[in-house]
Amino acid sequence: MFRTLRGIPLLSCLLGSIGCHGQPPAPPPIQKGDYSAIIRYLQTRIPPEMARENVAGLSIALVNGQELIWARGFGIADKAKGLPVTPNTAFRAGAISKLFTATAALQLVEQQRLGLDAPIQQTLREFYVRSRFHSDQADADRAITLRRLLSHQSGLPSEHLRDLRNSFAMSQMPMRVSGVWLSSPPGSQVAYSNLGYALVGAAVERSTGKDFETQLQNGLLKPLQMNQSSFIGTGAQAGFRALGYEDGTLSPDAQVRDLAAAGLWTSPKDLSHYVQMLFARGLYKDSRVLGNASIEQMFTQQNTGNALDFDCQMGLGWFLAPCGDEPVGPGVRTYQHSGGGDDFAAQVTVLPDQQLAVIIMANDSNAEDMVVSLSTDALRLMLQAQTGHAVCADDCQAPSHGLKLRQVPAAVDRKRLAGFYATAWGVFRIKDGDQRLSGELAGYDFELLRDDDGWLRAQKKVLGFWLKDLGELGRVQLDVVTVQGRQMLTARSHGQRIAVGERIDPPPLPLAWADTIGTYQVLNTHEPDAPLSGISVRLEEGFLVIRGQLYDEPLTDYILLPVDNAHAVLAGIGYGLGHTVSRQINGLSASGYSFKRTQSPHKPLSF
Secondary structure, X not given: OOOOOOOOOOOHHHHHOOOOOOOOOOOOOOOOOOHHHHHHHHHHHHHHHHHHHOOOEEEEEEEEOOEEEEEEEXXXXXXXXXXXXXXXXXXXXXXXXXXXXXXXXXXXXXXXXXXXXXXXXXXXXXXXXXXXXXXXXXXXXXXXXXXHHHOOOOOOOOOXXXXXXXXXXXXXXXXXXOOEEOOOOOOOOOOOOHHHHHHHHHHHHHHHOOOHHHHHHXXXXXXXXXXXXXXXXXXXXXOOEOOOEEOOEEOOOOOOOXXXXXXXXXXXXXXXXXXXXHHOOOEEOOEEXXXXXXXXXXXXXXXOOOHHHOOOOEOOOOEOOOOOOOOOOOOOOOEEEEEEEOOEEEEEEEEOOOOEEEEEEEOEHHHHHHHHHHHHHHHHHHHHHHHOOOOOOHHHOOOOOOOOOOEOOOHHHHHHHOEEEEEOOEEEEEEEEOOEEEEEEOOEEEEEEEOOOOOEEEEEEEXXXXXXXXXXXXXXEEEEEEEOOEEEEEEEEOOEEEEEEEEEOOOOOOHHHHOOOEEEEXXXXXXXXXXXXXXXXXXXXXXXXXXXXXXXXXEEEEEEEEOOOOEEEEOOOOOOOOOEEEEEOOEEEEOOEEEEEEEOOOOOOOO
16 A cells, blocks of 8 residues: 555556657567577567666576576676676565565475465464444354465455565564454455465464474475575675665665565575476475475465456465466466565466476566567577477467557447546546547556557547657556446456556545545654655545655555544555555554654644
């Protein structure tokens, strides 16, 4: 909740700049078995692409079954010292950490120390939740299982922002967040949750009697000979580590509290050992690390039947479909996980049927788009080397940006679509006016037209001329569909439909919540690098709109929906949405923070 827009995959190209950067050079024809041609191409492609994107350092590993085909570092790990990136350089893995947390938890399920479908409260007895979806609160506690935590279906909030950069023991987390309100009904949808994985980490510690780093080293990292890998909150203790940069400028070495969700330092070369273990059905160098049945569970879709997830398939830890990203090829099964934040970017992508994998890590936030495209292109070339046939023809090409067949939606269509939509990127406003349909998101405005397939497409004029490229926003096809009685704004990208937002109608506004309009500052926090310094609440076209503030930087707008006189929620479904905001005597509370009012309207509102 209250997030900035940088680092969000969908729309990130638009919100970073109008249009995207140039295309990489076309790869050469690859003969069957000729992986050396792939390596030569990547060695030629990567350095100029890093220079163009101002990326300091990058490391890559290519895996074919039990063979590490290639591991190579490019650029600089530490500019001040002039240290180059090598295959052994450790990067922040970010959310890729969750794959190891899920694996460690499944090891403990095999040892009968944890139950996959047992309430997590059996292990973390002090932890409980509050729910507006259950009449019996004990039922809500029982609904939070390890399986749902690992597949992001627990219904827990995405984050607990208070003390996000502190280093208190992981074992304290269950007590600190006990009493948290659920954001969605457990088991009903995938809603990505770092908080959920922090609790899994606490359960790993509680069930083994060891701290998380010790358990992961002994149970997973050392057996996999991942010698440059560790779960630590900063990079100070990590040898061979890369420093993080933002657009070429050195970033602080931020403390990570939720180690189980995002605390891993590792290299693509080390990660290749983990991938080889998965390909070998749990064996690494003839030693059993994980049971075959656990791997089957990890790669089995867990969200079957969740209509609101559309085409996004979730396993235990792994995403089992591109979820709107460009697929490697038609009918090619792809499992992946990315990691970003703290000015690092990473992705691990595996093709389970062909036993191919590409792992890329970089130490600059600018590298996010580059890492994604490079991973996809490298896997296509590896498939070609394996089979002797090119993966893609016309079905892998980017959608056309032509305007010839696009039309302004009819009046009745514009009226149906106009409204406020709650999305993870903020409030998406669609307006009907001047015989056109316009959209606005995060300060960017554009026109919405119907394409020849009947989908909405975003376009923008500058000085009277159409721009053919609005980044990801211009590429996806949009429309509104009704699912389970909810009007969902969806996007179709590369043949996959994903949820973007939910249409929200103006609710009745209780006087108690109308009185919350004003600005607020965080109380009693001295945490370093706090993610939030204040919030504001305003009235816009019948909606309460809440916005986070990080000192001089305004964060994202959300629609605030009152539930009763004491509680409201951030409208919509998905990352950061559904979180509960509570009224207090002289302020508000949310995500562990208390906020004191600093300013209110001069005149009280009357209704």
